Structures are given as C-alpha cells and as structure tokens.
Amino acid sequence: MPDATKLVISNSPHIRGGETISKIMVQVFIALMPAALAAVWFFGLAALEVMVLCTVGCMAVEVLWNKAAGRSSDSWKDGSAALTGLLLAMNLSAGAPWWICILGSLLAIGLGKQLFGGLGYNPFNPALVARVALLIGFPQLMTTWVKPAPGQWLAYDALTGATPLAATGKELASIQDLFIGNVGGCLGETSALALLIGGAFLLVRRLIKWHVPASFIGTVALITGLAHHFNPELTPPALYHVLAGGLMIGAFFMATDMVTSPMTANGALIFGCGCGIITSVIRIWGGYPEGVSFSILFMNALTPLIDRYTIGKPFGYIRIKKEAAQ
Amino acid sequence: MSDNPRKFKGGVHPEDSKALSASKPVQTAPLLGKYTVIVHQNIGAPPEIVVKKGDLVKKGQLLAKASGFVSVPLHAPTSGTVTAIEKSPGPACVSVPSIEITADGKDEWGSPFEPIADWRNTDPAVLKQRVVDAGIVGMGGAGFPSHVKLSPTKPVDTLILNGAECEPYLTADHRLMLEQTEDVLLGAAILARILGLKTAVIGVEANKPDAISKLNAFASKYSVTVQKLRVNYPQGAEKQLIYALTGREVPIGGLPMDVGCVVQNVASAVAVVEAVVKGIPSIERITTVTGEPLVNPGNWRFRIGTPISKALELAGGVKYQPAKLLLGGPMMGFAQNSLDVTVMKNTSGILLIPVEQVSQYTSEPCIRCGRCVEACPMDILPATISQAVENERFDWAEQLNVAACIECGSCSYVCPSHRPLNQHFKRAKAEILAARRKQQKK
Ligand code: SF4
Ligand code: SF4
Numbered sequence: 001m002p003d004a005t006k007l008v009i010s011n012s013p014h015i016r017g018g019e020t021i022s023k024i025m026v027q028v029f030i031a032l033m034p035a036a037l038a039a040v041w042f043f044g045l046a047a048l049e050v051m052v053l054c055t056v057g058c059m060a061v062e063v064l065w066n067k068a069a070g071r072s073s074d075s076w077k078d079g080s081a082a083l084t085g086l087l088l089a090m091n092l093s094a095g096a097p098w099w100i101c102i103l104g105s106l107l108a109i110g111l112g113k114q115l116f117g118g119l120g121y122n123p124f125n126p127a128l129v130a131r132v133a134l135l136i137g138f139p140q141l142m143t144t145w146v147k148p149a150p151g152q153w154l155a156y157d158a159l160t161g162a163t164p165l166a167a168t169g170k171e172l173a174s175i176q177d178l179f180i181g182n183v184g185g186c187l188g189e190t191s192a193l194a195l196l197i198g199g200a201f202l203l204v205r206r207l208i209k210w211h212v213p214a215s216f217i218g219t220v221a222l223i224t225g226l227a228h229h230f231n232p233e234l235t236p237p238a239l240y241h242v243l244a245g246g247l248m249i250g251a252f253f254m255a256t257d258m259v260t261s262p263m264t265a266n267g268a269l270i271f272g273c274g275c276g277i278i279t280s281v282i283r284i285w286g287g288y289p290e291g292v293s294f295s296i297l298f299m300n301a302l303t304p305l306i307d308r309y310t311i312g313k314p315f316g317y318i319r320i321k322k323e324a325a326q
Numbered sequence: 327m328s329d330n331p332r333k334f335k336g337g338v339h340p341e342d343s344k345a346l347s348a349s350k351p352v353q354t355a356p357l358l359g360k361y362t363v364i365v366h367q368n369i370g371a372p373p374e375i376v377v378k379k380g381d382l383v384k385k386g387q388l389l390a391k392a393s394g395f396v397s398v399p400l401h402a403p404t405s406g407t408v409t410a411i412e413k414s415p416g417p418a419c420v421s422v423p424s425i426e427i428t429a430d431g432k433d434e435w436g437s438p439f440e441p442i443a444d445w446r447n448t449d450p451a452v453l454k455q456r457v458v459d460a461g462i463v464g465m466g467g468a469g470f471p472s473h474v475k476l477s478p479t480k481p482v483d484t485l486i487l488n489g490a491e492c493e494p495y496l497t498a499d500h501r502l503m504l505e506q507t508e509d510v511l512l513g514a515a516i517l518a519r520i521l522g523l524k525t526a527v528i529g530v531e532a533n534k535p536d537a538i539s540k541l542n543a544f545a546s547k548y549s550v551t552v553q554k555l556r557v558n559y560p561q562g563a564e565k566q567l568i569y570a571l572t573g574r575e576v577p578i579g580g581l582p583m584d585v586g587c588v589v590q591n592v593a594s595a596v597a598v599v600e601a602v603v604k605g606i607p608s609i610e611r612i613t614t615v616t617g618e619p620l621v622n623p624g625n626w627r628f629r630i631g632t633p634i635s636k637a638l639e640l641a642g643g644v645k646y647q648p649a650k651l652l653l654g655g656p657m658m659g660f661a662q663n664s665l666d667v668t669v670m671k672n673t674s675g676i677l678l679i680p681v682e683q684v685s686q687y688t689s690e691p692c693i694r695c696g697r698c699v700e701a702c703p704m705d706i707l708p709a710t711i712s713q714a715v716e717n718e719r720f721d722w723a724e725q726l727n728v729a730a731c732i733e734c735g736s737c738s739y740v741c742p743s744h745r746p747l748n749q750h751f752k753r754a755k756a757e758i759l760a761a762r763r764k765q766q767k768k
Contacts, residue, residue, distance in 0.1 A: 001635060002619070002644050007651050007663050008684060009419060011749040013735030014656040015340055015494070015683050019742040021693060078690075120691030120743070209696070263696040263709060307710070314730040315335065315705045316565065316578040 021119070024258075025079030027207055031198040032086055032253065038181050038191035042148040043094035047187050050096050051089040057105030058085030065114045080119050084108050087127035090188025090249055091293070092134075094146040100138065104130040124300045125257045128293050135293075145184035178243040188249040192242075199252035208256040211268035212275075216251040217242055219276020220283075227284050235284045247279065250292035260300040267303075267310040274299045331529075332573055334566040336703040337558040338736045340494050340657065342533060347616045348497045350624035352505055355640055357433055361403045361631030362414050363389060365423045367670040368463045369470045370396030375425065381408045384436025386607050389425050398461040398471045401607040402427055403629035405434040415664035417653050424668070427631065439605035450520045453602055457520070460601030461608045461671075466491075466499070466562065466591035467654050469672035472598070475590065476520050478583035485518050486571055486582075487528035489537070489592040490555055490562030493655025496675045498612040499592050501625045503530065503537040506596055511541065511548035513595025516602055518549070521588060527551045528592070529571055531561055559657060560734040564589050566703050578730040593674075608671055615641040617678030619648040628669045635665035637676050648678035656683075657735045690743040698737035698747060704730045708737035708747045715750040720761065723754040731755070 039047040062081035066072070075081070088108050092100065111133065112126030113119065135142045173183045181191025188195070202208045225238030241247065246254075255261060255275050262271050275295040282291025299306075366372035373390035377383060383402040390400040406429040416422030439456060442448050454476050462472040466488060487510070491499040503510055514526040528545075530538050532554045541552045555561050555570055565576045567589060574585035582589050590598075593611060600606040609630050616623035621642030628637065634651070638644070652659035653673055669676075698708035706727050714722035728751050737747040 001638060001665065002648050002651065002678065004651075004663055004665050006647055007661070008649050009661045009663050010650075011746060011752070012656075012658050012660070012733075013739050013748065014650055014652055014659065014661065014679055015739070016744065017338065017340070017740045019697065019740060020744075021690060021742050024693075024695065024742055118691070120693050258693050258695045261694075263694055263699050263707065311707060311710075311726070312705060314578060314727045315569075315703065316575045316580065316730060317727070 021078045021080065024207060025083045027205055028202065028253070029079065029083050029086060031201045031207070032090070034194035034197045035090065035188055035191060035249065036086070038194035039090075039094070039187035042150055042181055042190055043146055043187065044149065046146070047094040049098075050092055050094060050101055050187065051086060053098055053101035054089035054092070054105055055082050055085035057102050058082065058088065058109050061105050061109040062114070065110060069114070071118075075118060078119065081109055084113065084126045087188075087253060088130050090253070091127055091131040091186050091246070093142070093144065093186050095144070096141070100134065100141060104134055107133045120259055122259060123303070124297055125254055125260050128254060128297050131293050132297060145186070147184055148182050148190065150182060173244070175239060175243065178240065183244070185245065188253070189246045192248045195248040195252055199248070202252060202256070208252070209265060209268045211265055212256045212261060212272040213251040215269045215272025216255055216275045216279075217247060219273045220247060220280050223277065223280035224284065227280075241280075241283065245283075245290045246292040250275070250279075250296055254292070255296045255299070260303060262303050262306045262310065264307070264310045264312065266312070267306045270306050270310065271299050271303065274302065331553055331555060331570040333556055333558065334561075334569045334703050335705055336701050336736060337560065337566075338701050338739050339557070340559060340739065342494045342557075344495060344497050344500070344533070346495065346618070346623040347614050347625055348500060350497075350501075352501050352612050352625045352627055353640075354627045355629070355632060355636070357404060357429060357431065358629070358632060358636060359429055360409075361427045361429065361629055362633065362666075362668045363400060363403060363425045363427065363631040364414070364416060364668055364670055365390055365400060365425060367400065367469060367630075367672065368398045369468060370394065370398075370474075372423075373397055373400050375411060375423075377408050377411075377425065379408055379411055382406075383408060383427065384434055386438045386609060387436040392458070392461075396471055396474055398463055398473075399459065399607075400425075400461055401609050402436070403609045403631045404429045405432050405436070406430045414668075415666045417660055417662065417667055417670065419661075419663055438607070439601065441605040442602050445516055445519065445602050450522060453516060454520045456601050457598055459607070460597065462594055462597045462601060463608070463671045464591050465593035465597065465611055465672055465674065467658065467672050467674050469670070472590060472594050475582075475588050476517070478521070478588060480583045481586060482521055482583055482588050483523070483586045484572060484588070485514065485521055485523050485526040486567060486587055486589045487514050487517075487526060487550075487592050487595055488562055488564070488567055488589050489528050489530040489534075490567060491534070492531055492557075492559045492562040493657055493659075493675070494559075495616050495677050496614045496655050497616070498614045498625055498674050500534050500537055502593055502596060502612055503534070504540055507537075507540045508544055509596045509599050510592050511544055511550050512603070513592075513597075513599045514550045515548040516598055517588075517590055517595060525549045525551065527553055527571055529553045529555045529567055531555045531557050533557045559736065560703060560732070563703065563732050563734055565732065578727065611669070611671060611673065613637065613669055613673050614675040614677075616675065617648060618680045618683075619644045619646050619678045621645055630669055630671060632669040633665065634662070634667050634669070634676055637669065638665065638678075644678065646680070649681040649684040650679040652677040652679060657739070658733065689745045692743055692745060695742060697740040697742065701736040701740045703734060703736060704732060706730050708751075711754065712745055712747050712750045715754045720754055720757045724758050728754045728758070
C-alpha cells in the first residue's frame with residue numbers, strides 16, 4: 001500500500017506537457033545554427049570569436065548581475081542569456097573588437113533585461129537594445145563591415161565595405177549573392193538562405209507564430225515594391241529589400257521574441273505590419289540604410305497596447321450579447 | 327450529422343495512458359465488511375440523514391433524503407447496521423460527515439422501487455420522479471443532480487450522452503459502453519422520453535473505436551445517433567461537447583439548456599436504467615483504478631462507500647510509492663492524502679501518479695509565449711489573467727472573463743514556466759464571488 005503521509009497534495013492538473021523555458025531557448029539556439037555556420041563560412045574564425053564572446057559574455061553578465069542583486073543566480077541555466085548573446089553577435093560585424101562584444105553583453109543583459117526585472121519583464125528585445133545603444137555610441141565601428149571571403153578561415157583582412165542597403169547604383173549586390181549570403185553586413189544579416197532554414201525550423205516546431213514573419217516581410221515587400229514600381233530611382237526592388245540587411249533575421253528571430261511581442265494571433269499580425277511599415281519608411285526615406293532594429297524596438301513599446309486592444313471575445317460571449325439585446 | 331464534428335478551439339493532447347486498464351473487463355468488487363458512505367456527494371445541498379446509530383438497514387434503503395431541489399437522496403450500499411455517523415476523510419482533504427454501515431453479509435434488498443418495465447407508456451413525470459428518488463448524479467465527475475438537468479426551464483431539442491471520457495487514464499465509461507452497450511442506449515431512450523424528445527446523440531472520442539462500433543450496431547434500435555469525437559482534451563467538457571456536436575455556444579455563465587441541450591454522462595444514463603427498469607437506486611458505480619505504480623490496474627464495480635485502500639488492494643497494491651493519489655483524472659482530479667476516503671457516486675477514477683509524471687516544478691515568470699492562450703478552449707487569456715491575480719487585481723481578472731474558465735487545466739499543462747494558472751483562476755473566482763456577496767450585503 002502506498003504511504004499516505006508521503007502523498008503530495010497540489011492543484012490540478014497533475015500532469016504537465018513537459019515544456020520548459022530552457023527547451024524553448026535551446027531550440028531557438030539550434031535554429032540559429034545555420035546562420036551561425038554561414039557567418040563562419042563567409043567571415044572566417046573572426047565571426048566565431050564574436051559569437052563566443054557575446055554568448056559567454058551575456059551568460060557571465062547574467063550570473064554576475066544576479067549575484068550583485070542578491071537573487072538566486074541560476075537563471076543563466078534557462079538558456080535565455082546565451083540566446084540573447086548569440087542574437088547580439090548576429091547583430092555585430094565580424095570585425096567587432098572584443099570590447100564591443102563585452103560592452104554589448106552588458107548592455108543587452110544589464111540594460112535590456114535585468115534592469116527591468118529579468119526574463120519575462122523586459123519590454124524591449126535585449127539584443128536589439130544593445131545593438132541600438134552601440135550604434136548610437138560607436139556609429140563608425142558599427143557601420144563598417146567586413147567583406148566576405150567564403151571558406152577562408154583566417155583570410156579576414158579587415159577590408160571594409162558598405163552593406164548592400166547603403167550601396168547605390170552599380171554596387172548593388174546580386175540577388176543570388178544576397179540569398180546565399182555573399183555580402184557584407186553583420187553576422188546575421190548575410191545569408192537569407194540560412195535564416196530561412198532556421199525560420200522554417202522555428203515554424204515547424206511551433207516556436208514562433210507565422211503571423212509575425214509573414215506580416216513583417218509581406219509589408220516590407222509590398223511597400224518597397226510599390227515604391228520601386230513608381231520610382232525605380234528611389235529604392236531597389238522588393239526582392240532585394242526582402243533579402244538584404246536584417247529583415248530575415250529580424251522577422252524570424254528578433255520580432256518573434258515571445259517576451260516582447262504580442263501574445264494573440266491578431267496582435268502578432270498588427271505587430272508584424274507595424275514593423276514592416278516602419279522598416280520600409282526608414283529604408284526608403286530615412287537617414288539610416290537599415291530600419292529593422294528600430295522598427296522592432298518601436299513596436300516592442302507598443303506591444304502592451306496591442307495586447308490590450310486585440311483581446312478577443314471568449315467562447316460563449318456572443319450569445320450573451322444577443323440575449324441581452326432581446 | 328457528419329462523422330467528423332466541429333473542432334472546438336484550443337485543447338491539448340496529453341498522453342492518454344488508457345492502455346493500462348482499457349482492455350480490463352469490469353469486475354465486481356467483493357462484498358466488504360464495512361462501508362463508509364460520505365453524505366454530501368452531490369453539487370447542491372447535502373441530503374438530510376434519516377437513520378441513526380444502531381439502526382438496521384437493508385440494501386437500497388434510504389440513508390439520507392434530499393433536502394431541496396438541487397439535492398439527492400442517499401441509499402445503503404448493503405444490508406447491515408449503522409455503526410457510526412461521524413466525520414471521516416473526505417475528497418477535499420478535510421473530514422466530512424459520513425454514515426458507516428457494518429455489513430451483515432447477507433446483502434439483502436430492502437423494498438426497492440417498483441420496476442417500471444413498460445417505461446415507454448409511462449408518464450414522463452413518473453420516470454423523472456424515479457430519477458429523483460434513486461439519487462442519480464452526474465457520474466462523469468461533476469456530481470450534479472441528474473434530475474435537475476431533466477427539468478429544463480427552457481425549450482430543449484437535443485439530448486446528448488457524454489461518452490467522451492477525455493481524461494487520460496480513465497476507462498470506466500469506455501468499459502461501460504462496451505460491456506453494457508444496450509443499457510447505455512436504453513438509458514438514452516428513457517432520458518429522451520423524460521425530456522419529451524424522440525432521439526438522442528451520444529458522443530464518444532475516436533480513441534474508443536470498439537465502443538463506437540458496438541454502440542453503432544444497436545443505436546438505431548433506440549433511435550440514438552453515435553458521433554465520433556476528435557481526441558482533444560477537454561472534449562468531454564459540457565460546453566465543448568455541445569459545440570462539437572451542435573455548433574452551439576453555451577453562453578458564459580449559462581447552462582446547456584440555454585442552447586436547447588441537455589447533457590448526461592453515460593454512466594448516469596445506465597444508473598437511470600437501473601432505477602427505472604430494475605427499481606435499483608444509485609449505490610454502485612464503475613471506477614477505473616489505475617496508474618503506473620499499481621500491480622494490476624483495471625476497472626471495478628464498487629459499492630458507494632468502498633474505501634480507496636480496498637480498491638488499491640484489489641488492483642494488487644503498488645510496486646513503488648506513488649507521488650500522488652487522485653480521485654478522478656489527472657487533468658481535473660483531486661489529490662488525496664488519505665486512503666480512507668471512500669468511493670462516491672462521481673468517483674470515475676482512483677489514480678496513482680508516479681513521481682516522474684507529477685509537476686513538481688517551481689513557477690517562473692511568464693515569458694509570454696502564448697501557449698496557454700492557444701490551448702484555452704474558452705478563448706480567454708490565461709497569462710494575462712494570471713498576472714492580474716498575482717497583482718491582486720481581481721477586478722481585472724473579472725474584466726478579462728475569468729468567469730468563463732472551466733478549470734480544465736489545459737493552460738497549466740502547456741505552460742513552460744510552470745505557472746499555477748488554473749490555481750490562480752480558482753482563487754480569482756472565489757475572490758470575485760466573495761466581493762459580490764459583500765456588496766449584496768451592503
Ligand atoms: S483552465 Fe480555464 S483558462 Fe485554463 S485553459 Fe482551461 S478554461 Fe482556459
Ligand atoms: S504558457 Fe505560461 S509562459 Fe506562456 S504565456 Fe502562458 S503563462 Fe506565460
């Protein structure tokens with residue numbers, strides 16, 4: 001007979017689906033691997049160095065910050081800090097000096113996450129907070145990119161070039177290069193193919209809703225497509241916009257961040273469209289060549305509002321209304 | 327009706343673990359020396375005890391009479407002596423009034439009700455009175471008095487028999503439908519007559535194909551339609567079941583009759599047959615005794631008042647210490663800390679959960695993953711309501727329609743942060759109710 005004194009009393013449900021935060025984070029990490037490998041292929045070991053520094057850096061900041069705050073310090077184990085680190089690296093150039101990586105980690109975890117109370121409480125995507133802060137603080141460093149040298153591990157010779165979006169006229173990269181990733185940019189801005197593979201993984205594993213990437217990319221394609229149609233001088237064609245710069249990584253990996261994007265399907269659609277509109281406007285008419293980061297941060301700020309106004313009606317609600325009307 | 331009814335929104339797919347007991351035919355538990363009958367077994371008012379210590383009782387004799395409309399009588403599970411009327415362990419981990427019957431071993435019937443063989447030509451009011459007198463409740467778990475549902479105050483056009491049995495592990499209804507197929511259908515026909523309806527529909531989850539085909543073989547004889555339901559927890563929840571079968575949405579705070587439906591559990595339907603055709607009150611039920619730690623899980627026909635310890639003994643005892651003992655299924659059942667609690671009319675399962683299965687996680691902050699929102703069959707926002715509750719903002723919780731929550735636990739089941747969502751909602755509802763009472767007093 002079972003020992004009644006050892007029986008646990010707690011609320012239903014008594015079984016759980018087995019999902020955990022760390023399982024989710026690890027899977028997103030895996031989804032980033034194709035892009036990470038592509039970065040190493042095109043930019044050599046320097047890219048690997050940036051990724052390792054940022055990942056370890058973010059985890060270290062997480063541990064130290066918790067210690068300093070006197071909080072139970074094993075939240076680094078949930079994998080969210082490591083993921084933020086890798087995402088941060090994806091937003092840096094292979095030529096980023098080591099201290100940019102460390103400073104970025106501090107900004108991401110400290111300013112972007114812990115200052116708000118840690119995972120779940122941060123209104124903004126931590127990696128993007130760091131990226132934008134660095135962009136403002138070190139505009140020069142953050143906008144010079146290493147030229148890709150496919151398959152040459154050590155051939156990183158600090159040749160710098162413009163990102164495809166800042167380029168004009170003849171310098172425009174070919175669509176094929178953009179798709180494969182043979183262009184300058186930050187680690188995660190290069191290979192659209194690798195990001196699509198990772199994005200497909202996220203969708204298949206149901207780690208992200210399709211609503212965000214679809215509406216984000218769709219809106220950018222629509223607006224830039226129209227702009228190009230009416231004035232080809234103004235901006236490159238839609239496909240170019242979709243493949244170049246940070247749109248792919250932004251739409252699949254940054255805008256979909258659970259903590260900082262809306263929870264409902266309708267909210268996610270609005271969120272994605274908003275990101276798409278702002279990105280397109282900045283790219284076509286703004287002062288910066290790239291607008292993905294800003295657009296996502298801006299929409300992050302609107303997330304609580306979107307959540308509030310997209311609350312649907314519960315099951316059985318319509319009928320109450322009808323009856324009340326009678 | 328199609329063979330593939332509507333899918334209600336949300337729901338989850340836990341491992342069903344029914345294989346442990348699904349193939350085990352129902353065995354009748356041997357007569358015990360003592361039964362402890364918990365007095366309050368139904369939703370609504372507890373019945374009023376009409377026996378006293380020392381009384382001799384016969385099997386089926388009245389122990390307690392209904393104390394109002396939403397109340398049911400209680401009958402002796404066997405013949406013997408009333409040896410105690412005192413508090414004993416109850417299903418909510420607190421002691422509750424019970425009546426102890428020490429059996430005389432003769433298992434002698436008192437004067438049971440007159441069997442109504444010709445129920446087809448009997449006044450529906452007489453049939454309904456029999457349901458009242460027999461003390462029948464919703465045996466699927468809720469314990470709601472069956473006769474109350476049979477007295478709708480609004481026009482009703484659909485009688486639904488609930489054979490979904492969507493809770494993992496439980497197989498009692500499955501076995502019942504398989505072994506007493508015609509009784510289930512006959513019950514549907516009698517219930518239909520009471521409601522003035524010609525037909526009934528019975529919904530069974532697709533994971534019980536043998537029961538479905540057996541029911542189908544006899545269904546037309548009783549003017550019953552059998553509907554295969556999607557396997558999706560909580561398919562057996564009244565509102566979800568009605569939606570799947572009819573497309574009607576029961577309003578929040580409303581009842582099935584608001585959309586012209588009456589839902590009865592299959593076991594309750596069989597209890598109605600016993601009461602009407604054989605004149606036997608509700609004194610026994612089929613219960614699944616199961617769980618990985620048990621040596622020999624299975625399904626048994628127990629008298630009401632059988633201690634859990636006896637049930638576990640019949641199932642061969644345990645191989646190792648379980649982490650939890652539950653009455654009901656793992657999604658909505660109640661954890662117990664005593665083996666002396668006894669089988670009640672709504673005890674669909676006695677379940678032992680091994681330690682690996684139990685959720686012993688610490689709750690972490692919500693990462694807003696939206697999984698709970700997707701899983702919620704009532705289409706409310708568990709994450710947001712839970713945050714309101716954590717901030718003690720019960721007014722927000724109310725605005726966010728926490729009242730619609732059916733406490734199915736799907737949200738807690740999927741939450742990667744292991745938040746006690748369901749628990750929050752129970753608390754919110756209690757607080758809102760308390761606040762409303764206070765206001766009414768003013
Ligand atoms: S317990 Fe309530 S809130 Fe949670 S899924 Fe079920 S109905 Fe929705
Ligand atoms: S499932 Fe849990 S973590 Fe995810 S949104 Fe709901 S409450 Fe938050």
